[in-house]
Amino acid sequence: MPALSALLLLALPLGVLSAPHIVPPHHRRESVQSRSTYTLKDHYRGNDFLDWDFFSGPDPTHGTVNYLTKSEAVSKGLAYVQSDNTTILAVDSKSKLSSGQNRDSVRISSPKSYTTGLFIADFWTMPHGPTTWPAYWTVGPNWPNDGEIDIIEGVGDSTTNQMTLHTSSGCSLDTNTKILAAFTGEHTSSTTCASSGSDNNGCGITDSGSNAYGHEFNIIAGGVMAHVVDSSGISIWRFPRNSIPEDITSGNPDPSSWGKPAALFSSATCNIGNHFKDHVLTINTALCGDWAGNAFPGGPSACASAVEDPSNYQTAKWEINYISVYESS
Numbered sequence: 285m286p287a288l289s290a291l292l293l294l295a296l297p298l299g300v301l302s303a304p305h306i307v308p309p310h311h312r313r314e315s316v317q318s319r320s321t322y323t324l325k326d327h328y329r330g331n332d333f334l335d336w337d338f339f340s341g342p343d344p345t346h347g348t349v350n351y352l353t354k355s356e357a358v359s360k361g362l363a364y365v366q367s368d369n370t371t372i373l374a375v376d377s378k379s380k381l382s383s384g385q386n387r388d389s390v391r392i393s394s395p396k397s398y399t400t401g402l403f404i405a406d407f408w409t410m411p412h413g414p415t416t417w418p419a420y421w422t423v424g425p426n427w428p429n430d431g432e433i434d435i436i437e438g439v440g441d442s443t444t445n446q447m448t449l450h451t452s453s454g455c456s457l458d459t460n461t462k463i464l465a466a467f468t469g470e471h472t473s474s475t476t477c478a479s480s481g482s483d484n485n486g487c488g489i490t491d492s493g494s495n496a497y498g499h500e501f502n503i504i505a506g507g508v509m510a511h512v513v514d515s516s517g518i519s520i521w522r523f524p525r526n527s528i529p530e531d532i533t534s535g536n537p538d539p540s541s542w543g544k545p546a547a548l549f550s551s552a553t554c555n556i557g558n559h560f561k562d563h564v565l566t567i568n569t570a571l572c573g574d575w576a577g578n579a580f581p582g583g584p585s586a587c588a589s590a591v592e593d594p595s596n597y598q599t600a601k602w603e604i605n606y607i608s609v610y611e612s613s
Contacts, residue, residue, distance in 0.1 A: 319538070319540040320540070321612070321613050322538075323613045324535065325401065326608070326609040327609075328394070329369060329371075329605070330370075330371060331365050333392060333604060334358070334363060334365065336393055336395060337395060337564075338352065338353050338354040338357060338390070338392055339392070339393065339568070340353045343573060346573050346574055347386075347574075347576070347577070348386050348387065348415070348571050348572040348573070348588045348591045349573070350386040350387060351389060351390065351391045351568070352388055352389070357373075357388075357390050360388060361374075362374045362375070370408060370603050370605060371602075371603070371604040372601055372602065372603055373390045373392065373567060373601060373602040373604070374390070374597075374600065374602075375389045375390075375416070375569050375597045377594050377595075377597035377598050378594050379594055380592065380594055381591065381594075383589070385592070387591050389568070389570070389571060389600075390569065392566070392568070393564040393566045394566075395564075396564075396609075397424075397425075398422075398513075398564075398565075399561045399562055399563065400612070401512075401513060401610055402510065402537060402539065402609070402610040402612070403422075403607065403608075403610075404508060404509075404510045404532060404537060404610070405420060405435070405509045405510070405565075405607045406528075406604070406605035407436075407509070407602065407603065407604055408505050408506045408603040409501075409505075409601065409603035410436060410497070410498065410502065410506065410602055411569045411599065411600040411601055411602060412438075412440070412498035412499055412502070412600070413441060413596055413599045414440060414441070414590050414596040415571045415572050415576055415587050416440060416569055416570075416571060416597075417437075417438075417569070417570040417576035418436070418437070418568070419437040419569075420436040420437075420565075420567050421433060421434045421435060421436075421566050422435070422564065422565050423564060423566060424560065424561050427450070428451055428452050428478070430559075430561050430562060430563070431450065431451050431559045432450035432451075432486070433513070433560065433563065434446065434447055434450075434486075434488075435509050435511055436509060438497045438498065439579050439580075440576065441498060442497055443496065443498055443499075444496060444497055445490065445491045445492075445497040445546075446472070446488050447489050447520050447546065447547040448472075448486040448487065448489075449477045449486055449488075449549055449554070450479035450484065451477040451478055451479065451486075451554070451559040451560075452478060452559065454478070455477040455487075455553070455555070456475050456553045457471060457487045457489075457549065457553065458549070458553040459475060460550070463548060466544060466548050467519075467545050467546060468491070468493070468544050468545070469489040469490055469547045470489065471488070471490075472485075472487070472488035472489065472490060474488070475487050477554060477559075489548075491522060491546040491547070493522075493546075494524075495524050496522065499599070502599070504526070505525045507523050507524040507525045508522070508523040508528050509523075510532070510539070512539055513556065513560060514612065515557060516551050516556075517548060517552075518547075518548075518549040519539070520545055520546055521539070521542055521545045522546050535608075565609075567604070569601075572587040572588055
C-alpha cells in the first residue's frame with residue numbers, strides 16, 4: 285500500500301496548492317490523549333466506498349429524501365469515483381420534483397464494524413445548502429443501546445459543526461472543570477446522552493471555529509476529522525487542510541501530539557464499553573426531517589416545498605479522499 289502522504293499528494297486538487305493560509309482553530313497544547321501505538325487496520329479510498337452498504341429504506345429521521353440502492357446511485361450519477369480517486373456522493377441536483385415527492389440521495393455504511401480504535405477521515409468537500417442535513421457518524425446495530433457518535437453534522441448553511449453522542453440511559457457529559465478545559469468546543473444545552481424516538485437530542489459539543497462546517501469548510505478544501513474511541517472516552521479532532529499533522533499524512537498517527545480535541549466525552553460519566561460497540565461508519569445526506577425540517581425558515585412544510593427545486597442542491601455533495609481505521613497496539 286502506498287504511503288498516505290503520497291496518496292494525498294496525488295489526490296490534491298490544484299486549487300488547494302494556492303489556498304490562503306488558514307490559522308488552525310485548535311493550537312497544539314498539552315496532551316489530552318495518552319500515548320498509544322496505532323497500526324493500520326483498514327484503509328478506504330476510491331472504489332472502496334462503492335463497496336460499502338447502500339441504505340435504501342425509508343429515512344429514519346422522516347426526511348423528504350429517497351435513499352438509493354448502489355445500482356440506482358451509480359446509474360443516476362450520484363455515487364462515482366473521479367479520475368483523481370476522489371469519491372463523490374451527491375444529492376440529485378437536476379430533477380424538478382412534484383409536490384410531496386422525495387429527492388434522491390445516498391447513504392452508505394462500512395461493511396466492517398468497529399468497537400474501539402482511531403478513525404481518520406479526509407474530506408475535500410461536504411454538502412451544504414437549503415434543506416440539507418449531512419452527517420458523518422458511527423452507529424451500533426441496536427440503537428440507541430449500542431450507541432451513536434456524530435462526528436460531522438449540521439443543517440442548511442450552518443457554519444457550526446455539532447458532535448453528539450446518542451446512547452441508552454446512564455451516559456452523560458462530564459462537566460468537571462478539568463474536563464471542560466481539555467477541549468475547545470462548547471457544550472450544547474443537554475448533558476444527557478440517552479436518546480429515544482421521542483427525544484433524540486443526545487449530548488453534544490459544538491465546534492464554531494473557523495472553517496468548521498459547510499461552505500467555510502469547503503473553501504479551504506476541507507480537511508481531516510479524527511476520533512479515538514477507547515476505555516478513557518471519545519475524543520474528536522478537526523484539522524483544516526493546511527494544518528493536518530505530518531504524522532497523519534505519513535501514516536503514523538500520534539494523537540498524544542495533537543493537543544486539545546474539539547470534543548471530549550469522558551468515561552468518568554459514561555462507560556464507553558457499555559454504551560458503544562460494533563459501530564459501522566456512515567456517510568449520508570438527509571433532506572428536511574426531524575432537525576433540518578424544523579430548522580428551515582417556515583418549518584417542515586416550507587422545507588418540503590424547497591426540496592422540489594433542484595437549484596438548492598448544487599453544493600449538496602461529499603467529496604471523500606479517504607478513511608483510515610487504526611487499532612491500538
